[in-house]
Amino acid sequence: MARKRESSPQNPHDVGRVMREIPERPRGTPLKDQDIREGKVSLIAWKPHLEYRWDSGVAISRFLLGLKEGKILGVRCHSCGRTVTPPRAFCEWCFRPVDEWVELKDTGTVNTFSICYVTWDMKPLEIPQIPAVIEIDGTHPRVGFLHLLGGIGEKDVEAIRRRVRVGMRVQAVWKSPAERVGAITDILYFQPLE
Amino acid sequence: MRRIRRKVAVVGAGLTLFMRRALETGKELSYYAASQALESAGLRLRDIEAVVVSSGPDAFDGVHMKGEWLSDGAGGYCKPIMRSYVGGGSGVFSIIHGWYMVASGMFDTVLVVAEEKMSSCQPHPQGAFLTIFDHTLERPLGPNLLWIFALEQSRYMHTYGISNEEIALVSVKNKRNALNHPCAQVAAELTVQDVLSSEVVAWPVHRLMVSPVSDGAAAIVLASEHVAKRITDKPVWVEGVGWCLDTSYWGNRDLAYPRYVEYAARMAYEMAGIREPRKEIHVVEPYDPFAYKELHHLEGLLLAERGKAAEDLVNGRFDRDGELPSCPSGGLMGVGNPIAAAGLMKVCEIFWQLRGEAGKRQVPGNPKKGLAQAWGDLMQIGTVVVLGR
Numbered sequence: 001m002a003r004k005r006e007s008s009p010q011n012p013h014d015v016g017r018v019m020r021e022i023p024e025r026p027r028g029t030p031l032k033d034q035d036i037r038e039g040k041v042s043l044i045a046w047k048p049h050l051e052y053r054w055d056s057g058v059a060i061s062r063f064l065l066g067l068k069e070g071k072i073l074g075v076r077c078h079s080c081g082r083t084v085t086p087p088r089a090f091c092e093w094c095f096r097p098v099d100e101w102v103e104l105k106d107t108g109t110v111n112t113f114s115i116c117y118v119t120w121d122m123k124p125l126e127i128p129q130i131p132a133v134i135e136i137d138g139t140h141p142r143v144g145f146l147h148l149l150g151g152i153g154e155k156d157v158e159a160i161r162r163r164v165r166v167g168m169r170v171q172a173v174w175k176s177p178a179e180r181v182g183a184i185t186d187i188l189y190f191q192p193l194e
Numbered sequence: 195m196r197r198i199r200r201k202v203a204v205v206g207a208g209l210t211l212f213m214r215r216a217l218e219t220g221k222e223l224s225y226y227a228a229s230q231a232l233e234s235a236g237l238r239l240r241d242i243e244a245v246v247v248s249s250g251p252d253a254f255d256g257v258h259m260k261g262e263w264l265s266d267g268a269g270g271y272c273k274p275i276m277r278s279y280v281g282g283g284s285g286v287f288s289i290i291h292g293w294y295m296v297a298s299g300m301f302d303t304v305l306v307v308a309e310e311k312m313s314s315c316q317p318h319p320q321g322a323f324l325t326i327f328d329h330t331l332e333r334p335l336g337p338n339l340l341w342i343f344a345l346e347q348s349r350y351m352h353t354y355g356i357s358n359e360e361i362a363l364v365s366v367k368n369k370r371n372a373l374n375h376p377c378a379q380v381a382a383e384l385t386v387q388d389v390l391s392s393e394v395v396a397w398p399v400h401r402l403m404v405s406p407v408s409d410g411a412a413a414i415v416l417a418s419e420h421v422a423k424r425i426t427d428k429p430v431w432v433e434g435v436g437w438c439l440d441t442s443y444w445g446n447r448d449l450a451y452p453r454y455v456e457y458a459a460r461m462a463y464e465m466a467g468i469r470e471p472r473k474e475i476h477v478v479e480p481y482d483p484f485a486y487k488e489l490h491h492l493e494g495l496l497l498a499e500r501g502k503a504a505e506d507l508v509n510g511r512f513d514r515d516g517e518l519p520s521c522p523s524g525g526l527m528g529v530g531n532p533i534a535a536a537g538l539m540k541v542c543e544i545f546w547q548l549r550g551e552a553g554k555r556q557v558p559g560n561p562k563k564g565l566a567q568a569w570g571d572l573m574q575i576g577t578v579v580v581l582g583r
Contacts, residue, residue, distance in 0.1 A: 027211060027214075027379050027490055028213035028216070028409075029211075029214070029216070029217055030214075030215070046256060054330060064330070084443070084446060086331055086443065086445075092443075111349065112346070112348045112449060113345065114344030114345050114348055114357040115396065116394045117393070117394055117395060117396065117397065118338070118340065118395050119338065120318065120320045120339070121318040121321060131337065131344075131345060131504040132343045133345060135447070143445060143446040144446075146331075146332055146337065146341075146445055147335065148335060166349070166352040183330075183334060184330070184332075184335065185333045185334045185335070
């Protein structure tokens, strides 16, 4: 235990020292891929093998069937008067079943967008992804969901921002009917209408 | 909302160094923070009646039921223990959890410990966040965590006409404040140009507008009024708490304004008897995992006018010696972001500021009331605590 106290920079019995010392920066212990490959660190790697078969539920199942037919569906609640998508079985505001299914247009407006140059593990992307929230026409108040923008044909921020802006009108680009499987990816992306 | 009669005080605080890849385990980090907090309160573990342990996604550690696993390090051995977890909002939620254990009259002393060790997760802890997205409608699009922040920042900037230079100034301020924080991981003296020259990871977000991957732990000790008065001359009272969760249909929300943060703040202000927060809050630690979030949250907390926080920032209102010092610790952008521990670090900072113990980080003017706030889940929760002396 005594040795542990000496070796740790975070000795709790030396609170004063921990709070006084301004560290050299950046602090931490770097770990490179090479360190792992060369066995410089002992490493217990564990890959979880977990598989899930998710039920898509009452409302989303119907939404997915709509996508397969090339339609974007929404639901309406007569109590609060909202028409929203993605559909839901019950209105979370009024806490009662939704009243009506409606077919929305496959056009909408860009609520917000980003131009993403990295993957989740921080690897660079040559062609950026342009995620966006699309407000789907026919919803009230205007709401929507996450999807991608495409058909822009540019790579760098300034060029893309010349083509894409918040408030821009867009339309879904669908997979061919034969390719559609009833998934959100049946819409390939939304492209500018202007 | 009922008035709660039993008062609860913070009587001690502890914090480990924040860093990328600490060699200590989560349990060890928890032990360091918890034992510091006990020592600063002049208490031993046997004086503690119950424990709250707070930590983010189990996926970071690859250990299911992490709260139970950490419990030994958090001082939970054979005690009533509870895990507090609402994603990024966890750190401030943990003091709320501890507060009601004492306020209810059930316990007189509660130890609250928040720990996070993100660096174990390979190749990058962002992987642990991929499962927050809807499995049917969002994950097939290949999202990553940066998307939701970038989309929110983009909407916020568009709605109020805020520039990226103004957002970058948050990084500059917080990283500079952190130069005076002994536990800081990414303190630096930078210019707005440095921030904007760092690579674009997901426009409008640049690399230096994002908090780092961190390991670390923080802890506080809570006590009832009669115990607090016996053990310290400088109790810091928990005067108000609030929390609120918005819908998980985040594409259906107004991304420019965090309404749920406002609701949480109003709940805390009402309890604390605060009518004019801009005059009555003297120091604030809003949650800043991304630079724009500090401004976004200051507006939600009603501490800046909607869409005007950036202007206040440029005018120096949020500097350490400004009218309302914001993130005097250096925040997540400067000290680091071990998720749950980062939120409780903010509570520790307000505790030290109100006691006049913040050293070089001390804000002038003898602050009497301070506020700490955290945020998380799928961009939907606000957790708020108002402390006072």
